[in-house]
Amino acid sequence: MSVKEETLLLVAPVTWAGIWTAPIAAQAPELKVFVHDRDEYDPAAIDYVLSFRPPPGLLKTLPNIRAVFSLGAGVDGFLADPEYPRQVPLVRFVHESLAREMAHYAVLHALLFHRRQRNFDAAQTDHAWRQSFPPRKTEDTHIGIFGMGEIGCVIAAAFRDLGFPVTGWSRTRKDLSGVRSYAGEAERAEFLAGTDILVCVLPLTDDTRGILNKDLFAQLPRGAYLINIARGGHQVPEDIISAIDGGQLEGATLDVFDPEPLPPNSPLWSHPKITVTPHVAALTDPFVMAKSAVDGIRLIQSGKPLINVVDFERGY
Amino acid sequence: MSVKEETLLLVAPVTWAGIWTAPIAAQAPELKVFVHDRDEYDPAAIDYVLSFRPPPGLLKTLPNIRAVFSLGAGVDGFLADPEYPRQVPLVRFVHESLAREMAHYAVLHALLFHRRQRNFDAAQTDHAWRQSFPPRKTEDTHIGIFGMGEIGCVIAAAFRDLGFPVTGWSRTRKDLSGVRSYAGEAERAEFLAGTDILVCVLPLTDDTRGILNKDLFAQLPRGAYLINIARGGHQVPEDIISAIDGGQLEGATLDVFDPEPLPPNSPLWSHPKITVTPHVAALTDPFVMAKSAVDGIRLIQSGKPLINVVDFERGY
Numbered sequence: 249m250s251v252k253e254e255t256l257l258l259v260a261p262v263t264w265a266g267i268w269t270a271p272i273a274a275q276a277p278e279l280k281v282f283v284h285d286r287d288e289y290d291p292a293a294i295d296y297v298l299s300f301r302p303p304p305g306l307l308k309t310l311p312n313i314r315a316v317f318s319l320g321a322g323v324d325g326f327l328a329d330p331e332y333p334r335q336v337p338l339v340r341f342v343h344e345s346l347a348r349e350m351a352h353y354a355v356l357h358a359l360l361f362h363r364r365q366r367n368f369d370a371a372q373t374d375h376a377w378r379q380s381f382p383p384r385k386t387e388d389t390h391i392g393i394f395g396m397g398e399i400g401c402v403i404a405a406a407f408r409d410l411g412f413p414v415t416g417w418s419r420t421r422k423d424l425s426g427v428r429s430y431a432g433e434a435e436r437a438e439f440l441a442g443t444d445i446l447v448c449v450l451p452l453t454d455d456t457r458g459i460l461n462k463d464l465f466a467q468l469p470r471g472a473y474l475i476n477i478a479r480g481g482h483q484v485p486e487d488i489i490s491a492i493d494g495g496q497l498e499g500a501t502l503d504v505f506d507p508e509p510l511p512p513n514s515p516l517w518s519h520p521k522i523t524v525t526p527h528v529a530a531l532t533d534p535f536v537m538a539k540s541a542v543d544g545i546r547l548i549q550s551g552k553p554l555i556n557v558v559d560f561e562r563g564y
Numbered sequence: 565m566s567v568k569e570e571t572l573l574l575v576a577p578v579t580w581a582g583i584w585t586a587p588i589a590a591q592a593p594e595l596k597v598f599v600h601d602r603d604e605y606d607p608a609a610i611d612y613v614l615s616f617r618p619p620p621g622l623l624k625t626l627p628n629i630r631a632v633f634s635l636g637a638g639v640d641g642f643l644a645d646p647e648y649p650r651q652v653p654l655v656r657f658v659h660e661s662l663a664r665e666m667a668h669y670a671v672l673h674a675l676l677f678h679r680r681q682r683n684f685d686a687a688q689t690d691h692a693w694r695q696s697f698p699p700r701k702t703e704d705t706h707i708g709i710f711g712m713g714e715i716g717c718v719i720a721a722a723f724r725d726l727g728f729p730v731t732g733w734s735r736t737r738k739d740l741s742g743v744r745s746y747a748g749e750a751e752r753a754e755f756l757a758g759t760d761i762l763v764c765v766l767p768l769t770d771d772t773r774g775i776l777n778k779d780l781f782a783q784l785p786r787g788a789y790l791i792n793i794a795r796g797g798h799q800v801p802e803d804i805i806s807a808i809d810g811g812q813l814e815g816a817t818l819d820v821f822d823p824e825p826l827p828p829n830s831p832l833w834s835h836p837k838i839t840v841t842p843h844v845a846a847l848t849d850p851f852v853m854a855k856s857a858v859d860g861i862r863l864i865q866s867g868k869p870l871i872n873v874v875d876f877e878r879g880y
Contacts, residue, residue: 348702348727355726356675359668365676368841375833377825377842385849386664409725410671411664509693517691525684526693533701 256545259284259299259306260319268298268319271538276545296548298541301325308333314548315339317541320530321346321399322479323558324452338558339544346532347402353529354403354447354475355410357501360523361445361473362389386411392443395450395478396422396429397564403447415439440467445475451564452479462487471498477529480506485516492521503529572861575600575615575622576635584614584635587854592861612864614857617641624649630864631655633857636846637662637715639874640768640795654874655860662848663718666793669845670719670763671726673817676839677761677789678705702727708759711766711794712738712745713880719763731755756783761791767880768795778803787814793845796822801832808837819845 256279258268265283272281279296282289284306294310300319307316308331316338318326326338360366364380371378391407393400396418404427408414414427417439421431430439440446446468450456460476460483474497476483483502491497499521505514508527516522547554558564572595574584581599588597595612598605600622610626616635623632624647633655634642642654676682680696687694707723709716712734720743724730730743733755737747746755756762762784766772776792776799790813792799799818807813815837821830824843832838863870874880 345702352675352679352702352726355671356679356681359672359675360681363668363672363844365672365841368844369839371842372833372840375828375830379842379844379847386661386668406726410668410722512691514691517688523685524688525681526687526695528679528684528695531695 253280254278254295254545254549255280255282255289255293256296256298256541257282257284257289257294257310257313259297259302262286267534268538271535272298272542274535275539275542279545296541296545298538299326302329304329305331307331307336315544315554317341317544319537322452323564324479324481326558327453327560327563334560337554338560339541339554340556340558340564341537341540342398342556343532343536343540344402345536346530347399349532350399350449350477350529351403351406353477353503353525355406357475357523358391358407358412358445358447358473360501361499362386387413388444389413390415390442390444392417392439392446393427394446394448396424397449397451400447400449401427403449415442437467440464441469443468443472445473448474448476448478448482450478450482452481453563455563457481458484460484460488462491465491465496468496470496472496473498474500474502476500477503480504480508485514488522489515489519492519497521499523501525503527569596570594570611570861570865571596571598571605571609572612572614572857573598573600573605573610573626573629575613575618578602583850584854587851588614588858590851591855592858595858595861612857612861614854615642618645620645621647623647623652631860631870633657633860635853638768638795639880640797642874643876643879650876653870654876655857655870656872656874656880657853657856658714658872659848659852659856660718661852662846663715665848666715666765666845667719667722669793669819669841670791671722673791673839674707674723674728674761674763674789676817677815678702703729704760705729706731706758706760708733708755708762709743710762710764712740713765713767716763716765717743719765731758753783756780757785759784759788761789764790764792764794764798766794766798768797769879771879773797774800776800776804778807781807781812784812786812788812789814790816790818792816793819796820796824801830804838805831805835808835813837815839817841819843 262285269281291310292312295314297313297316313336316336318341321341323340326332362384367380391412391414393404393416396416401424404414404416408426416427417430422429488500501523503525504527516524544554578601585597607626608628611630613629613632629652631653634657637657639656642648678700683696707728707730709720709732712732717740720730720732720740724742732743733746738745804816817839819841820843832840860870
């Protein structure tokens, strides 16, 4: 019996291609894998695409693709392509490990702030025994999760289980035990007014681009802290800096930027109250990510419906 | 009706006395409170003592004290007094907020290591976009809780809920869902061999003094990480430094020292792979701590048995 050989095109930085190709080969040895910008390939022969942020216009040159798999939970890198062929399903990467890793990142950076660890680091540099008395109270430190999708709900539960009061905001109301849910524009101001540490995990859409700006910061309590692990496009860097310098924000942790990598001359790098990390909140085991795409391919091969398909109207 | 005025003696650094006297006055306004080294008082008139580490010999000069309340969970500061009047009950401070705050500290420092945040801090200093690929896997990072008392169990549950594999070691076996319990000397080596991040919350007794030494580190997997939030007396600082310099330990976070404050010339301050904090893991709301002592006094006043009384034979 002769089976048509199926092909997958990986569109990712060539230097890191092996991180993805090795686990794909291990899990789907029958797939022929091409790496864009490295291998010669026939566009008409490509069945599947695996990517995070493909060059705009590339996907429409592949006339026979059956599905596009995202290497991340966010798919704004695909939606930014005005020529994305919308008849082709775009599949988000959704896995409990991704949400868990993002929760770890958010907990780490919230605790760095909450526990004043940067002050202790500075005291250590001075060889100085400087306690910070009285401690900030956990009961009075309200965590606000901005975006209560699969990831946001896991993050909210992590903070709740650590004893913090937690609220969440999203377009539609969520039901998560012990976490108060605010929904829609009408309830956003109340959500923000009660948030001491704001964790942004919104999808990047036309509605949310630039949402982390001075008008929003002014709605937070004075001395609030911002953690952005969603997309650089959500934030207005100069507004973050001026909110911190004016005392409205006490600091920020930013994992995402527009563009990435963050240019070396960005003032964000050197601000003493901003922690910059290189988009690592959601770094997940490549084997797990590859498996997610392979699982999707298996669904297509067996004629079953795909899951986690993006709604282009909603934008996520 | 005339009631004898009851008195409480606070034995704590005079500069911080107000942190404790204010919440005591608020919760037990009928108590007369003296501060040792600040106020004149009649030793025979003292009913209760509140302290953390009283000067040896002081307590035996108070002939009529009915109970001694510790400001901390650990009571080695009292047991170090050979003249402690053992007919007087010594009451440990036990409160869920204490365990929770210590869990936050342990989670913060475990995640700082697990997520390589110090590397990202260094990259930020260089304005360099340096991802650390592949990430350390949560499933493969085994947290070992050394000492599974009330506090150890809360810390174990916190790590478990964050998705880490967790084990615990204690003198007697514990039953905590999802956490493997090792008990006694016979099972200690196996516990240590499977621990990537060791969190020490043991009581300080003759059995545990100096336990964090090179022989113990040699039983951990190479590249393990140490977090000590128990007592400085548990650790041998020169062994920690040589274990790190030799690669057996990848680093350590130390919150406790012997003596405290840690002297400015200690090499622990300046080691690049050691985080030093000034005994703040368990800093807890003074109101909560004062309430715990007041609750104990209320039990005595109403003729009920005290709880959380130290067993002098066991040492905790």
